[in-house]
Amino acid sequence: MPALSEVIAALEALWPPAQAEEWDAVGTVCGDPDAPVGRVLFAVDPVREVADEALRLGADLLVTHHPLYLRGTTSVAATTFKGRVVHSLIRGSVALHVAHTNADRADPGVSDALAGALGLRVTGPLVPDPSDPAGRRGLGRLCELDEPETLAEFTERAAAGLPATAQGIRVAGDPGRTVRTVAVCGGSGDSLFEDVRRAGADAYLTADLRHHPASEAREHALHSGAGPALLDAAHWATEWPWTEQAAAQLDEVSDRHGWGLRTHVSRTVTDPWTARAASSEPATDTPGAPN
Template identity: 90%
Template sequence: MPALSEVIAALDALWPPERAEEWDAVGTVCGDPGAPVRRVLFAVDPVQEVADEAVRLGADLLVTHHPLYLRGTTTVAATTFKGRVVHTLIRNSVALHVAHTNADRADPGVSDALAGALDLRITGPLVPDPSDPEGRRGLGRICELDEPETLADLAGRAAARLPATAQGIRVAGEPGRVIRTVAVCGGSGDSLFADVRRAGADAYLTADLRHHPASEAREHALHSGRGPALLDAAHWATEWPWTEQAAAQLDEISDRHGWDLRTHVSRTVTDPWTAHAASADPSTDIPGAPN
């Protein structure tokens, strides 16, 4: 049975904390380095519902993708919702460890898991890590489809393969457009439009696309005759496949070391949006507007 410090060392080898962005907050949030670890729960968000799930499961370690405290704080009082998470974990001897942008850049990382969920064939990183001589690490992935398919079919594939959310998949582009290459980036990806265009991808699947960057990308495609169609999924949905990949990686390490760890993946939906009301056909005029 490994100590927490041994498991954390293995996780840091998978996702070195020094590869995280400077603004990020990764690593161990709470936990006794000498405490034994038998069960590990993987999740995207360290919210109260997930902390309670870890307690019910009897987990000794909770590994999340998103940080609990991304910015500094002066209190962990249980009167705040994040403080309640800390109190719940410590009171029940559950350690918390975070792998965020260091897991985004890893090989395999968050975007590898996203591509794998859609059965896309990865050809390389979208934004290569200059410190990686093999050119395999970095942000996002460039992928190919085994057979060309329409944008509508690709959107349907994403909707069917990713966890269900209220948002579903938003699409910008002609439904019948033929797609051969796809750029993917788990989590917020509208800062990478220039890289997607440079890669020449036919479509870009990511999350949290804001109006102005998406509008500019669409106009660029319309007026230049090239540029990606856009598929915008829920942030949580694009990152959840990583939890299964990460659990499998720790399983392999456990088998190699004879640790006999039990890993679990949270199925709790922590996407903040809970419902979706469909509007009228967006191709029609605004109801009631003058002609």
């Protein structure tokens, strides 16, 4: 079996830490570089439920997309839920490695996996990485459908292709409008609206769309007669396809080196929203209420 240091070197070749955003916290959180690795679990979130899954599985390494300590810490005491995760993993001899925005920018990256889950053909990055002469790395992806669909049909495609969550998929746009080109961004993507508009995409699928940017994008489309329909899926759901893609990438490395690694993908739904209740009646204007 390979040592943890060898597996980490392979992961960092797939998702170089230098390609992460400056504010990000990627890399190895805990683990003995000399410890042998035979089983690896991939997941989106390093939460207690996933750590427990890694322990039950007998994994030697847990790879997550989201950092455990994004903003840093001065303590890993088990008096906090994050500290308890660290203690549980160390006691169980499970290393933790994070690939976040470096996996977002990679080729293939998080948005490639999202496009693949929807059956879309990727034509290039939405925001190209200027350091990539091949023009393949970057944030988000521009995609095409093999055949045009209505927005309603594309919404059903997205709902069928992504794992189910309490949120489902929210849509802004005429259900009957034609969709040929799609921009996608795994995770929070409302900062990329201008890039989507410049690309001329018919629809934009991402997560965590805030009210004001989404409202402004919708009003811009109504005013100008151009602009994308919006599809807002759960953050976890848009990034989970990457875990399958990442496991397959490590499988290829393992086969090439004869490591014999066994990779697994967590299907534990770690989206924080667990239920939804629809309003019984549509909202009505109330005198004096804020608009």
